[in-house]
Ligand SMILES: NC(=O)C1=CN([C@@H]2O[C@H](COP(=O)(O)OP(=O)(O)OC[C@H]3O[C@@H](n4cnc5c(N)ncnc54)[C@H](O)[C@@H]3O)[C@@H](O)[C@H]2O)[C@@H](O)CC1
Ligand SMILES: Nc1ncnc2c1ncn2[C@@H]1O[C@H](COP(=O)(O)OP(=O)(O)O)[C@@H](O)[C@H]1O
């Protein structure tokens with residue numbers, strides 16, 4: 001697991017560490033880290049440019065320039081706010097033979113020290129002009145300037161980093177936005193930080209949590225997944241969602257709905273019936289993909305919410321809950337509910353997602369007392385207890401029709417297996433991203449092909 005801490009938490013930890021550290025020591029350690037990574041990226045080339053803002057982020061860049069000069073690198077600095085440039089950093093940079101210039105000459109690497117933790121909004125026009133002219137790879141100090149440190153939101157000109165060197169701990173931006181390769185320099189903040197605000201699951205975490213049958217297990221003991229999805233108009237959603245549940249875990253999957261013949265034909269191992277009322281017992285329900293939103297779909301949703309087992313409500317189920325709030329009353333308050341909206345479905349529930357996806361997911365989790373998995377390139381999972389996971393895709397090939405149906409089936413299977421619902425959502429999202437990567441391998445991947453890559457994704461995360 002990788003923890004991420006908001007700027008407010010970082011600041012308070014830094015304050016306590018600064019109080020017991022010689023002045024300037026933390027900055028010099030941070031800058032030394034930047035210079036080391038710069039040398040690695042330079043690989044023997046010898047010209048570096050610095051973009052230096054008004055604060056300590058610029059100070060880091062100037063001290064890094066000082067270290068690089070000592071290693072014989074030619075270093076040029078543009079001071080975006082000359083009168084407010086970090087005084088000790090600037091003096092050290094000049095002493096070491098660094099040159100202050102109005103505009104960067106051709107260089108092999110640019111160090112972005114424009115703005116760090118104090119960043120607000122996109123790059124200001126003068127900084128944006130310098131950034132627009134760059135053609136060398138950028139090493140960002142702490143975070144790519146112009147990207148919001150706490151939300152990862154980008155709302156105008158910003159730096160695109162090849163690599164980011166951050167200090168003390170990871171911040172939300174490092175999981176929520178593209179920071180290139182992220183390197184962490186230890187500043188000894190650990191003991192002062194406390195628990196993280198956000199968590200990113202790593203593949204090992206997913207592998208360790210994935211249900212594996214033991215010698216005593218049979219098809220029932222591992223949890224039976226129920227899928228209430230699909231319709232005469234949308235049988236494909238039922239086939240995809242059921243198939244994902246079949247492939248995600250061992251055990252049994254029951255399908256109930258109008259697409260039973262289609263599901264049976266594709267997944268002979270699924271136990272299919274025409275209706276949820278005669279489906280038999282299950283340990284979780286997936287409800288919604290391709291179900292429709294008419295009266296019969298509402299009756300299905302109501303029945304599933306009353307069933308007293310964990311429910312993953314996706315797609316049309318979310319639309320029905322948004323359109324007809326009485327449906328919430330059917331819910332058994334003691335059993336977990338996971339909602340998996342994309343942004344437009346979220347908007348039906350609570351209005352626009354806005355630039356802060358973490359806050360949006362938390363708002364919904366709190367409002368509906370549910371686990372909310374807000375889908376997208378950056379997926380955010382929030383539990384009603386405040387736990388929050390983030391999962392950023394490496395590519396966007398999963399943005400294809402039906403891929404959400406696959407996600408719902410995986411999630412339903414993990415709920416049936418008894419995983420904690422926040423962890424189930426996190427594991428499902430991570431495995432889905434991995435399956436998309438493996439299946440796409442640089443070309444479009446239809447949802448049925450993404451689905452077929454699930455076993456490879458599970459194999460890849462499982463411990464050897
Ligand atoms: N506090 C500490 O102990 C340490 C801090 N360090 C560095 O200090 C940084 C934070 O420094 P500061 O708090 O001085 O502030 P920053 O350097 O992040 O920001 C400085 C100034 O940039 C301007 N600015 C804000 N948004 C901007 C935008 N969108 N475009 C252009 N300019 C903008 C503002 O005038 C702001 O005050 C960290 O990111 C890190 O790089 C490191 O030296 C490690 C130790
Ligand atoms: N730009 C993107 N990059 C990566 N993954 C994405 C992107 N957009 C959507 N996804 C993922 O693809 C899936 C789409 O789900 P959804 O919108 O419900 O599609 P559908 O209803 O067609 O199944 C989700 O898992 C989501 O996280």
Ligand SMILES: [K+]
Pocket residue numbers: 057112113114115116140141142143144145
């Ligand atoms: K920066």
